[in-house]
Amino acid sequence: MYFSLNSPKMFFFFVLIFKTLISISSNSWLGCWIGLKINLLKFIPLISNSNNLMSSEASLKYFLTQSIASINFLMSILLKLILFKNFEMNFFMSIMINSSMLMKMGSTPFHFWFPNIAKGLSWFNNFMLMTWQKIIPLIILSYYMNNNFIYIIIIMNVIVGAMGGLNQTSLRKMMTLFSNNNLGWMLSAMMISENLWFFFFFMYSFMISIICFTFNMMNMFFINQLFFNNMNSMIKINLLINFFFLGGLPPFIGFFPKWIIINFLINEQFYLMIFIMIMMSLIILFFYIWIIYFSFMFNYLKIKWFKSYFKNKNFSFINISFFFSIFGMIISTFFFY
Template identity: 65%
Template sequence: MFILFFSTLISISANSWFGCWIGLEINLLSFIPLISNSKNLFASEASLKYFLIQSIASINFLFIILMKMFFFYLEKNNFIIMIMNSTLLMKMGSAPFHFWFPNIIEGLSWMNCFILMTWQKISPMILLSYYFFDKFLFIILILNVVIGAIGGLNQTSLRKLLAFSSINNLGWMISSIMISENLWLFYFCFYSFLNSIMCFMFFMFNIFFINQLFIINLNYLIKMSLMINFLSLGGLPPFIGFFPKWMVINFLLKNNFFILMFIFIMMSLIMLLYYIRIIYSSFMFNYLKLKWLKIKIKNNSFIFINFINMISLLGLITSTFMYL
């Protein structure tokens, strides 16, 4: 874990592209032992897939760096910038290089899912902000929000659902990093916070699929907190998850990206559709015959969950006053 965190810092603070590549390699080599588990075939398969994908991206990245070193006149070549951007997008699991991402997440534990969806995106994102081709990135971020929204519609696995939600949020994050690094950091912190709550709750109740939410005999307050956090992750206005999206919307409107903004908001509605579908079903379905198990939770966890809900509910109200 220490090497995983340290390698990201090496990558984003390096003063040459070669240093960045070394940081990314160390990051890859430290994450593989975390996800591989000899007792779990899914985890082993996921670690192998992850290694292969990241190796291909790293090879391409190194190839472009060497090209830039040998041929100085390629520095401003749009094709070279596009390939370099593509390798970084592949590393973070962005569309259209996203096909590995839901597959690998399906084989991971909730802790590793959280790391892959948040921390592993930091170094490719920062490196992307150093050197990007804006016309190419506009197409990419539209692809991200569209695929992230539509891909999650027919999913039954919560891990895959969060993976597609992550792809959708990547579109927002790429647009925010094109505006400013501070805005990206702001968005990323909020997204990581909401993601950590979801992963923590699913880990606590050992839930991996949507139907478990209906069958498991959960306390109504827990169901309420799930609802609040799902809607917050989707970006519904009274909740804190809307605040960073609001900031991005403001900046995009100031820069006259009206069509882009329209696509972003429409796709957020599709995401909210499948979140609300899950919440509605888990509230309304009552499998009485299947409820053999009573879930007991410790008091500390319950207090923690209630505290998070208060942040999520009251967060937007306080942040609105700050904003004004």
């Protein structure tokens, strides 16, 4: 286990959780900034490891990028308080605040640090980086959002997230770039409704946790390990279902929040943005299918269909996710048809 016999990391983890809750419940911009800084200082000990040079390099890069974003955010709120009364909306200041939060999330066009840091982290730290560390910037972004600027960011996220993952061999880099694609959907949900983006974020976190836990249990970090690893075929079927779940292929339940977002965007007549988002999702699904197809084909002569893999307790969470995906297919089919 990640926290077994390691009380300092357990302490930093729980302080990280509580400081996030304190930051999002703050009623002042200075309180949000303090929460961001404490959140940063508590996450760095979790990702740093003296025995791993890549982890130490990742923690240093993460500290520098997050510090630059925090300085930009602090300068923006101070200029707003000095130059403008009642904190009214200003185009330039709103872009500065939005940009600092997008940099903290690793959103496009400030995403270049994100894959480089992810390749030096464990799967658990990658899961935290792709989910929990985005909560505070997303909520601050919802307080002071420039819609015209966010439109451009959404389109850039879905395009870069889909195209950038096509030439990657590292699974950790690939998952971070595909999380940028989901971030584009999340920002579009934020423009529609607060409850909708909460729901999408919950579904996104659940989907990412399944994939990260699966790769962590099988100790996989590169695509060629999926091709040549002598794994059970039932695990590959599970991966196929969960990739479809993550990619949002109908009628899997991962498509359900995207279907709601598409309906709202059609009502608002954002046809071009909907077209780009759907086409980029199809590219991601093509890549998922390509990976699983070759994973099956490289081992097609080995008969492993009747292996007793369900007896392994380590894969109980994966089994639950498999049945949840099937159950989601039934629910979404009932709603759609």
